[in-house]
Amino acid sequence: MPPREVVVASGKGGTGKTLVAAALALHLEAIAVDCDVEAPDLRFLLKDVVALIAQQEVHESRKAVIDAEKCVRCLRCAEVCRFGAIHVDSHRVHIDPILCEGCGACVHACPREAVSLYTTRTGYVVTAETGSGILLVYGDLAVGGRGSGHLVYAVKAEAQKLARQREVSLLIIDAAAGIGCPVISSIAGASHLIVVVEPTIQSLQGAKRLLEATHRFNLSKALVINKVTNEHQILLLQNSLNLPLLGVIPYDPSIPSIYASTASPFEASDRVVKCIVEVCNRASEWLE
């Protein structure tokens, strides 16, 4: 059986995904997988990277370029581009590399074979040992880059390979903020989704949008509520989202302050640690 993929996501940023993912990976002795490729931070909660096992460059991104000598300015390319990446001035036809999605529509449309695609670096997939002893696979997207979804797939494939080699049966995947391309790609193929919410209207909206974005996937879903200040909030969020509750973590200033150095979630205050352990134990039961 292939290792199971459990994704931690939230819709809104900063609700505590990375905290929950790190705690679960440590407690369940899983492989930690950071699919927040634009802002990969999971390593900081696993006592940072201490030894690199492998680093692989991913080149999945393509951009189109025009050979000005072959171009006859017929503008077929600009007509077919769906992303508004091609424009013309009085001298020549330009392709905007920021807008170009590398689909190749212009290449196929050009009657003079004046357009070609070149490949650019999407980012890195890094496999490492962390100071916590847990193995980590993370993606690091090129700054300003496209192709976050492709990089997420490469990260997950590498994590699956590592899990088979090391005979680990569980991957804990930390997803990006939001519900866009990297998040959908993190969740595609997973069996379980843990939604981390905080008692704010912004987080509730994000969680609802996340559930809407993922309803077509065949997933078991559960809820962790973070930053709780009173009991009333728990009921409200549970009723609004209608998911089984794995646990509740109180609002506590000791949580952001442990992030000043590389600390594990189990170094927060005692009352927080007690709650995190409970979340992990319930998650363990839920996953069986």
Place this chain on the structure above:
Amino acid sequence: MSPVIAIAGGKGGTGKTTIAVNLADALHRRYRLLLVDADCSNPCTRTFFSAAKALWQKEITLFKPQILEERCHYKACKRCVELCPEHALLAQPNKPPALIEDLCNGCSVCQIVCNYGAITEAQQVVGHLYFSEVDGNLHLLVSELTPGSRKNPVVVHHCMVEAERLSDHYDLTLVDCPAGTGIDLYLILRYATTAILVTEPTLLALSDLKKLSQLLLMAGGKPTILVVNKSGINPNLEKQIVSEIEAHYVVKIPYDHRIFRQVSSGRLLMHLSSKYAQIFDKLAEIVVQLAHLRC
């Protein structure tokens, strides 16, 4: 285009939206302001302006193929399947190819390469833009990604094109950015005349902020205001952030658990204490100065 102030952070949840809405509130007393919510995954500015009057909305659509069975030579030809860059078309025995909608990126390569004119254009709705009026001096342009779509860069791009089109009616445009350091941010920062980087004194936020600073350079470098939120929780790290990140101004917002409560129900910070009204007036002053607006 009027000056564009991008409010970004790298890491999620550092306080971008809090800064955006409170700064908008401080500025709109004296200036005509367009507040743009480019965080199409989870646009939250509207939770602070629930009484805003809706003016218009637009769909953002992309191509998707519709295959005409009577024209498709599926027994002999698989050009569309082979050339689709996202592998979104699946060859089937005795039937035209099937579309995996989840993977289709709307590029129309399949239609261009089909030799039999068997592919016509249908549409996928990837997002919406909503335009509303908070009051005479403050308008809100909100982008929203259709849940399930992966085309967030397309939605962000359309949002910024619309913002540019509208911007002549305003003295200033403020853009609340999504988290991250990828293409969505690049598509916004290229329009920005000033960047406000919102961070918190944690290793996680610093790491993402460094990536974002690199992107800011790629986008041409901009006058930058660093806002340190939750200031005071880790003084040494805070010093390190302020010295490592290049910024023209630094503004600090003290750690205060009441801010979380205030924001969580969509209330502005000036109603919490005059201390916050002062902080945002100061930030507004810096923004005005950098934008060369008349005071």
